Amino acid sequence: MRAAPSYDSDGSPKVMGYWRRLPAVQQDLLLAALVGVVWFVGLAAINGSQLRPKNPSVSVVTGLFLVMTVALVRQVPRTMLLCVSLLYPLFYAAAETGLAEQLGFSFLRAPAISDAALQSELHLIPLLVVGYLAAASGVRRFTCLFFTMGSLAALMIGLPAVVAIVMSNVSESVYRYGERYANLPRDIYSLYDYIDISLFVFAEALICGMVLLGANALRRRKNMLVLEQRNSALVRLRTIEAERAAAAERTRIARDLHDVVSHHMSAVVIRAQAADRVADQKPEALREAVRWIAASGREALTAMRETVRVLNNGVPGSGVEMAPVPDLADVARMGDRLKAVGINVTMQLPTRSRQLASATDLTAVRIIQEALTNVMVHAKATAAHVSWQSGPQGELLTIDDNGSGGPPPVNALETARRQESGRGNGLIGMRERAHASGGTLAVAAGPLGGWRVQAWLPPQR
Structure with a gap:
C-alpha cells in the first residue's frame, strides 16, 4: 500500500x-x-x-x-x-x-x-x-x-x-x-x-519569444511582489482597524454600562440616604423607599441584562445599532426617578407615537439620561427641565437645572477633559456621543440658575 x-x-x-x-x-x-x-x-x-x-x-x-x-x-x-x-x-x-x-x-x-x-x-x-x-x-x-x-x-x-x-x-x-x-x-x-534561411528565421523568432517570455516572467514576479506588499499592508490595516473597532466597542460598552448603572444606582443611593435620615420618625417612609429601591434595582438589572444580551448575540462590527434602544416611556421614567429623590422634573418630549429605533435616538436618550444623573448627583438642584425638539434640521436637546453650585465655567468641557473625574466623566461621555453622531454639545449657564446642557444631533438618515 x-x-x-x-x-x-x-x-x-x-x-x-x-x-x-x-x-x-x-x-x-x-x-x-x-x-x-x-x-x-x-x-x-x-x-x-x-x-x-x-x-x-x-x-x-x-x-x-x-x-x-x-x-x-x-x-x-x-x-x-x-x-x-x-x-x-x-x-x-x-x-x-x-x-x-x-x-x-x-x-x-x-x-x-x-x-x-x-x-x-x-x-x-x-x-x-x-x-x-x-x-x-x-x-x-x-x-x-x-x-x-x-x-x-x-x-x-x-x-x-x-x-x-x-x-x-x-x-x-x-x-x-x-x-x-x-x-x-x-x-x-x-x-x-x-x-537554411527558414531555419534561421524560425530560430531568431524562437529566441525573440524566449526573451519576451523571460521579460513577462519578470513583470509577473514584480506584480506578485507588489501584490504581496499590498496584501501585507491590507493585513496591517485590517489589524489596526480591528483594534480601533475593538477600542470603540469597549468605549461603547463602558458608556452604556455607565449610563445604566450610574443613573439607576445614583437614584437608589440618594433615596436610601434620604430614607435613612427619616427612618426613626417615619418608618412608613423607609418601607416605601425600600419598595422603590427594589423596583429601581430590578429595572437596572433588566437594563444591564439587555445590554449583556446584545453584547453576547450581536454581530461583531455592527456598532451602536445593535444596542438596546429605550422608548419615550423610559425617558419619562428617568424624570420619575428624580422626582422620587426630591427633584421636580418637567419634560417636553416628542409625540408618544414616535419609534426610537435609530442610533441618533439612542444618543439623544443617553445624553438626557447622563445629564439628569449629573443633576441628581452633583447639581444640588430641586427642579429641572428637559426639552427634546425634533425637526428637519435635527434633534435639539436642552436640559436645565436650578442647582445651587453656581454657573459652569466658560470652558467647562475642556476642564472636564483635563480632570477626567467626577462630573467631568459624564460631560466627556455626552460630548463624545454627540460627536460620534456628527452633532455638538455645549455647557453654559441656564435660565433656572444652574447649568444648561444643550446638544444638537443631525437629522436621522
Whole structure:
C-alpha cells in the first residue's frame, strides 16, 4: 500500500517546500548539475547508436555552456549574457570545423568530421536559456535580443562566412586532411548551400519569444511582489482597524454600562440616604423607599441584562445599532426617578407615537439620561427641565437645572477633559456621543440658575 504524500502548512508537497527554502545559488547549482547529468548521460547513451551526432565534441561544448548558463546566469545575468553570446559561437566554430588547428591552436585538433553549419537545433538551447533567464533576471529586453539574436546570426551565418574566407586564403596543403574538407565553402557565393534561411528565421523568432517570455516572467514576479506588499499592508490595516473597532466597542460598552448603572444606582443611593435620615420618625417612609429601591434595582438589572444580551448575540462590527434602544416611556421614567429623590422634573418630549429605533435616538436618550444623573448627583438642584425638539434640521436637546453650585465655567468641557473625574466623566461621555453622531454639545449657564446642557444631533438618515 503506497504511503500518502506529506504536505507543508501551505498545502504544497514537502519537497517543493524544501526547494523554495533553499537559497537561489543552491537552487541554480542543483538544477545545473541535474541538467548536466541528463545531457551528458543522454549523449553517452546515443553515442553508439544511429542517433550518434556527427561531431560529438560540438555537443559537449553545447552541454558545457548550458550547464554554466543555468548555474550562473541568475547571479550575474549581464556577464553570462555577454560570455555566452560572444564565446559560444567561437567555441562552437572551433570544435566543429577544426579551423583553430589551421591557425596554430593545436590543442583544438581537427574533428573526425568537419562542417560549417549548425549541426542540430538542440545546439540553440544555450542561447534560448540565457535569453530567457537574463530577461527574467532584469536585463533589458533590447539588450537580451541584441546579443542572443546576434550570437545566433554569428552561429548560422558568420560561421560559414568565416570558413569561406579562411578556406579561400589557405594553401593547397589543407587537402591533406582528406574529404572532410571537400564540402567546406571556399568563397562567399557558396554560402547559400550552408545557410537554411527558414531555419534561421524560425530560430531568431524562437529566441525573440524566449526573451519576451523571460521579460513577462519578470513583470509577473514584480506584480506578485507588489501584490504581496499590498496584501501585507491590507493585513496591517485590517489589524489596526480591528483594534480601533475593538477600542470603540469597549468605549461603547463602558458608556452604556455607565449610563445604566450610574443613573439607576445614583437614584437608589440618594433615596436610601434620604430614607435613612427619616427612618426613626417615619418608618412608613423607609418601607416605601425600600419598595422603590427594589423596583429601581430590578429595572437596572433588566437594563444591564439587555445590554449583556446584545453584547453576547450581536454581530461583531455592527456598532451602536445593535444596542438596546429605550422608548419615550423610559425617558419619562428617568424624570420619575428624580422626582422620587426630591427633584421636580418637567419634560417636553416628542409625540408618544414616535419609534426610537435609530442610533441618533439612542444618543439623544443617553445624553438626557447622563445629564439628569449629573443633576441628581452633583447639581444640588430641586427642579429641572428637559426639552427634546425634533425637526428637519435635527434633534435639539436642552436640559436645565436650578442647582445651587453656581454657573459652569466658560470652558467647562475642556476642564472636564483635563480632570477626567467626577462630573467631568459624564460631560466627556455626552460630548463624545454627540460627536460620534456628527452633532455638538455645549455647557453654559441656564435660565433656572444652574447649568444648561444643550446638544444638537443631525437629522436621522
